[in-house]
Amino acid sequence: MSFREILNSGKFAVTAEVGPPKGTDIKEMIHHMELLKGKLDAVNVTDNQSAVMRICSIAVCKIAMEHGLEPILQMTCRDRNRIGLQSDLLGANILGIKNVLCMTGDHVSAGDHKGAKPVYDIESVQLLNAVDGLNKGKDMSGNDLKGATDFFQGAVVTPEANPIEPQLMKFEKKVRAGANFFQTQAIYDIEKFKEFMKHARKFPVKILAGFVVLKSAGMANFLNNNVPGIRVPQTLIDELKAAGKEKALDTGMNITARHIKQLRDEKICDGVHIMAIGMEDKVPMIMEKAGLI
Amino acid sequence: MIITKKRDFKELMENIKNYKSFFLLGCSECATLCGTGGEPELKAMKETLEAEGKSVTGTFVAKTGCQVLGTKVELKPFKEALDKTDCIIVMSCGAGTQSAVELYEDKPVFPANDSLFLGNMTRLQFFDERCSLCGKCILDKTGGICPITACPKGLLNGPCGGCKDGHCEISPDIKCAWVRIYERMKKLDRLQELCEVTLEAKDWSASQKPRTLVTREEKKK
Numbered sequence: 107m108s109f110r111e112i113l114n115s116g117k118f119a120v121t122a123e124v125g126p127p128k129g130t131d132i133k134e135m136i137h138h139m140e141l142l143k144g145k146l147d148a149v150n151v152t153d154n155q156s157a158v159m160r161i162c163s164i165a166v167c168k169i170a171m172e173h174g175l176e177p178i179l180q181m182t183c184r185d186r187n188r189i190g191l192q193s194d195l196l197g198a199n200i201l202g203i204k205n206v207l208c209m210t211g212d213h214v215s216a217g218d219h220k221g222a223k224p225v226y227d228i229e230s231v232q233l234l235n236a237v238d239g240l241n242k243g244k245d246m247s248g249n250d251l252k253g254a255t256d257f258f259q260g261a262v263v264t265p266e267a268n269p270i271e272p273q274l275m276k277f278e279k280k281v282r283a284g285a286n287f288f289q290t291q292a293i294y295d296i297e298k299f300k301e302f303m304k305h306a307r308k309f310p311v312k313i314l315a316g317f318v319v320l321k322s323a324g325m326a327n328f329l330n331n332n333v334p335g336i337r338v339p340q341t342l343i344d345e346l347k348a349a350g351k352e353k354a355l356d357t358g359m360n361i362t363a364r365h366i367k368q369l370r371d372e373k374i375c376d377g378v379h380i381m382a383i384g385m386e387d388k389v390p391m392i393m394e395k396a397g398l399i
Numbered sequence: 400m401i402i403t404k405k406r407d408f409k410e411l412m413e414n415i416k417n418y419k420s421f422f423l424l425g426c427s428e429c430a431t432l433c434g435t436g437g438e439p440e441l442k443a444m445k446e447t448l449e450a451e452g453k454s455v456t457g458t459f460v461a462k463t464g465c466q467v468l469g470t471k472v473e474l475k476p477f478k479e480a481l482d483k484t485d486c487i488i489v490m491s492c493g494a495g496t497q498s499a500v501e502l503y504e505d506k507p508v509f510p511a512n513d514s515l516f517l518g519n520m521t522r523l524q525f526f527d528e529r530c531s532l533c534g535k536c537i538l539d540k541t542g543g544i545c546p547i548t549a550c551p552k553g554l555l556n557g558p559c560g561g562c563k564d565g566h567c568e569i570s571p572d573i574k575c576a577w578v579r580i581y582e583r584m585k586k587l588d589r590l591q592e593l594c595e596v597t598l599e600a601k602d603w604s605a606s607q608k609p610r611t612l613v614t615r616e617e618k619k620k
Contacts, residue, residue: 272581276557334563
């Protein structure tokens, strides 16, 4: 079943991500793809994440397909104007890429080309509208396409954004713009996530909760202090501290697995998205611990 | 007003190293308020150049340096000083510099300042950018706060995921434009209109350069 069919069938979906490397040596990336093959419903391919220049997402999506994975093309509005974005979307679609995740994209000041001109000709909501248009055979100027796309488009949301109201306003605009599914920023507090889901359930969209595995108490504190929209509760930080340095990563994986299991058992959301960030080889183990495989 | 700051002096000296005499042209409007092209700054520049062994044939603070014809008339009494000078240093914005370029075709003209942005002066020597001169105002839809300018990504439909405790991912010194817009529209009881409307992709053709505008009606013959 395709990712779209899995979500539409009500099956609990599992996605993870592959970050394209910086440079043409893709041996390690292919190794990760082989580890993930057959275990995931789809794999996100990030788009110059954190504004750090890497191999483009479309090329890596194509390679993911060649290695038996269904890709979700992440597309940000940072590096291309509306002509470039639509053109790349058409190109991606003819390569067989069916899923696209529409995002605004981290600002260039976060990355390794700080002097680059950020584009942001359009933003995530307008990109979703553009994909919807391409699916209906029209470009953003209303011109007819010779052959429409058949994308399954999604977007991102930050359930623990502070303040939350403007974030929810944008979430609803994304729903109206045609988002079928959402992958969330990393969540660590299931009770708070349930509150978000109560709101999200009013809309006909699928929600995949995001996970970033905690490697240590230090990492948890770093996330709390530096990453917008992430809040690791003190109880989890204490749990990591108590585990000691050697067991911290195991404990972090156990926490992720425990949360995934709870979301699935209690049918809180429609799936999970595991962002391994350099620990792609650990994803199968987390899935095993969560009872997903 | 146009916010300017002094260019790196070494760069300016490199520009003018082959010239001996200079005419300094300031501006009584923005550059005076920015402290880059008023009487005190022209006086200081004159002294600095003289200390470097250069000569200054004259100085003048134009009323409005970007007003080409007005500046031309104002500079008439300085004809001799301007004829004598090797080149002109303009201590206002890029527009003022190019007024001098237009008026003195055979003189090299160098800018003493970098032109930064269209800004509001919030208090003495504090300047904020609030308008990007995009050519098609959307302030009517965003509670009077411009997200094209106040948001580093120029987002039109709400905050990105980089908003942290109401501040921008670029810098904790920047308050998230969309949190500000949301709060203001809430205070004005206009949230519904903010939430219900999705702004379409902006038509950037309105800021196609170079822009011109003629507002004078042609007299009927």
